[in-house]
Amino acid sequence: MSVPAPGLDADLDVRRGGFSLRARLRAGPGEVLAVVGPNGAGKSTALRALAGLVPLRDGRIEVGGRVWDAPADGVLTAPAERRAGVVFQDHRLFPHLDVLDNVAFSRRSRGHRRSAARRHADEVLERLGIAALRGRRPRELSGGQAQRVALARALAADPALLLLDEPLAALDAGSRRQVRGELQRWLHAFDGPSVLVTHDPLEAVVLADRVVVLEHGRVVQDGTPEQVAARPATEYVADLVGVELLAGRVAGAGRVALDGGLVLPCRTDGLAAGDRALVAVRPADLDVHPLGAGGDPLEAVAASRTAWPGTVTAVEPRTETVRVGVDGPPRTAVDLAPARAAALGLVPGRRVLVSADAARLRAYAPDAGR
CATH class of the missing domain: 2.40.50.100 (RNA polymerase II/Efflux pump adaptor protein, barrel-sandwich hybrid domain)
Incomplete structure (x- = not known):
């Protein structure tokens, strides 16, 4: 029986040129955290910082009590030593290796013998139901098959943290539906925390336990998919979840004066007259x-x-x-x-x-x- 992997606690402070990212990301054992936001919001930068591909200016990345990155303390763990399994949108499989050796590479790169790494890779392929692909080269795989192999390679590293960057974006609609269902099962069978970067609200709802929304490098919302959908904090989030967001000020018990002048009867529990308020309307x-x-x-x-x-x-x-x-x-x-x-x-x-x-x-x- 495997020992449950510990959680993620990351306080990210990254600067790249004129762009800055400040975000707190937390995920417990077995929890899937979706990071969503518009283009340029900092989603991929956050994921790359967790993987060690982008340095922190300040902050801290801790996985299960082990500090991976803490500039103030002089701690910086190299990407190869972070036990992070990464699945990219474009698969990034080695074209000269067959599926088995692509998956075995995770352990080979950590110093395991080739025979032992290949045996473990076979076990992972069997677990994911794609052992029949073991002898194929990446050019012989469909998009869905290649993404399954990329996930197998990430899992074969026995990661403490799983990172997925738009894993379904390159698939056609039919493959996306099928792989999404399989990915849901695999993620919830993974003992450690997972971070999923996506622009697709359906993926966030189906796959994630919690959602963090980034805009302009800052967290604007953090909660379960249900909480985010029920109380969108910005116009972008409202559009993402398919609701209309009306803004105004509480005019009294049970009334909100919208910015356009309309006084809207609605529940105002917990708000006082004069408070700024939002009303989400489906x-x-x-x-x-x-x-x-x-x-x-x-x-x-x-x-x-x-x-x-x-x-x-x-x-x-x-x-x-x-x-x-x-x-x-x-x-x-x-x-x-x-x-x-x-x-x-x-x-x-x-x-x-x-x-x-x-x-x-x-x-x-x-x-x-x-």
């Missing part, structure tokens, strides 16, 4: 109601719903819904069933009411997710 929870030429609603709006006027700016058919953009203020998006969208006959320029069930709206502090 487009599927909104509805639209056309207005007549005189500005009167052409259909009744339920008394339980709060409504405000706006102008349709776009009508976009999607796979299962129709996305209707409405300019207010506030500016919102509404997802309608195709049948309802067709019945309303919405076109850009049409005046409408947007309505929401006030009982489903909840305000929270802008720093609630940090």
Whole structure:
């Protein structure tokens, strides 16, 4: 029986040219931490710092009580000595080696005999269900197969920390779905902490236990996927999880005055009058109601719903819904069933009411997710 690997506690302070990264990353044994953010946010820099490929200016990286990097203490562990298994987006398999020797390289590079390293590599390939690929060269592998082999090579090093940099980004849609399911099983079978860098919110939700969101080199949100989705801290996070983010100030118990002027009835638990507040609204929870030429609603709006006027700016058919953009203020998006969208006959320029069930709206502090 394997001994559970210890966790990760990293305080990263990195400067590269004019860019600086300051981030605290923590993951317990068996926990998967997803690091997400827009391009240039510092995701790959964070991963490379953990792997020892980018030096810290300050801070500390500790895995299971062993310090890997601490500039203030003069500690710097070389990448080859960090027991970090790394899976890159582009696989980085050795083209002149077959699959077995690619996977065996992890142990060979640490001084193990070739026969012992190959035996262990065979065991890892069997465990991942890809032993049939052992004699193939990388050029004979599909994208999904190559990524499985890259993961096998990382696991064959018996890592204390597993690092994955956009591991599914280079795969086609069909391979991505299959490999994502397999990766989920393998990650949760790994005893140590894992750090997954991804731009895909679905990967973060399916694979990760916790999510850290980076913007401009700083952590803007840290929590479970459910917490991040329920209380997005920034416009980027809101867009990532598919909700509309409305900002304003608490006008009193049960009311938020949005920055555009609308006073929105909603729950304000834990907030006081005058506090800054955010309200996350799912487009599927909104509805639209056309207005007549005189500005009167052409259909009744339920008394339980709060409504405000706006102008349709776009009508976009999607796979299962129709996305209707409405300019207010506030500016919102509404997802309608195709049948309802067709019945309303919405076109850009049409005046409408947007309505929401006030009982489903909840305000929270802008720093609630940090």
